Amino acid sequence: MDECxxxxxxxxxxxxxxxxDKFLKGSNDDSMCSELLKHYTGxxxxxxxxxxxxIRELRRYHTEIGSKDE
Amino acid sequence: xxxxxENKSFFPFKWDQVVHGFWHRYPNPESKHVLSEDILHREVIxxxxxxxxxxxxxxxxxxxGERFMNSNDVKIVEESIVDPxxxxxxxxxxxxxxxxxxDVTEKVIYKVNDENPNTTVAERSVWIESNVYGMSxxxxxxxxxxxxxxxxxxxxxxxxxxxxxxxxxxxSSSSMLIQQKQKxxxxxxxxNYKAGSLYVH
Numbered sequence: 300m301d302e303c304x305x306x307x308x309x310x311x312x313x314x315x316x317x318x319x320d321k322f323l324k325g326s327n328d329d330s331m332c333s334e335l336l337k338h339y340t341g342x343x344x345x346x347x348x349x350x351x352x353x354i355r356e357l358r359r360y361h362t363e364i365g366s367k368d369e
Numbered sequence: 370x371x372x373x374x375e376n377k378s379f380f381p382f383k384w385d386q387v388v389h390g391f392w393h394r395y396p397n398p399e400s401k402h403v404l405s406e407d408i409l410h411r412e413v414i415x416x417x418x419x420x421x422x423x424x425x426x427x428x429x430x431x432x433x434g435e436r437f438m439n440s441n442d443v444k445i446v447e448e449s450i451v452d453p454x455x456x457x458x459x460x461x462x463x464x465x466x467x468x469x470x471x472d473v474t475e476k477v478i479y480k481v482n483d484e485n486p487n488t489t490v491a492e493r494s495v496w497i498e499s500n501v502y503g504m505s506x507x508x509x510x511x512x513x514x515x516x517x518x519x520x521x522x523x524x525x526x527x528x529x530x531x532x533x534x535x536x537x538x539x540x541s542s543s544s545m546l547i548q549q550k551q552k553x554x555x556x557x558x559x560x561n562y563k564a565g566s567l568y569v570h
Contacts, residue, residue: 319389323453329413343407354465
């Protein structure tokens, strides 16, 4: 979403480092980028609502995730 | 009725590199149809990274398709799981909306190539379903043909990105690419795909 580009950029930068240097090396702690992710996905959710993009079945294949914030 | 198709592609890069590169796949010279790419959800569960992403892609249709779909772009949801211990990466991709016209789900498993652990193999499967009365066979055949062309382009684009990120993996790339081409040709031959329209470099 165009309106979330700056959030996406910040988050992607953090994720890039975390994924390569932490996650792939065995760390499970994903708190490093969690705030940036929250801002970014919050922006995307709002943009989707504004654009009437309704994804009723968001997770078809791994339904077990996402229970924390729903 | 569901059409099913599968093929394999090979990347002359280590699994870690391919999985890391996956998040940087766009843009690439083969991805001009990808308009947006966003994360909807991401979390680590049981040491695995689960992600849900949303894509908007342009959707060029043949004339006959315009009566079923009036939108020029299509929304795609991608769910994925990275398991760094087992070194597997699974993606599920499907279209959102117009699913009664054509419902396409692609599953790709990226794993270490047993024959050459410095390289990665992607096993791709696709299911295509259409419920348009009297047209479902034609639409499925169209969807399958498009899928084959698009997946070859996706592999080409992804390899371009990997080469940009890591440089050419000279120890194995040329032989792997030849192997990749041949295997893809064989797979396509088995599926009666017309060799004249094969587009793999």
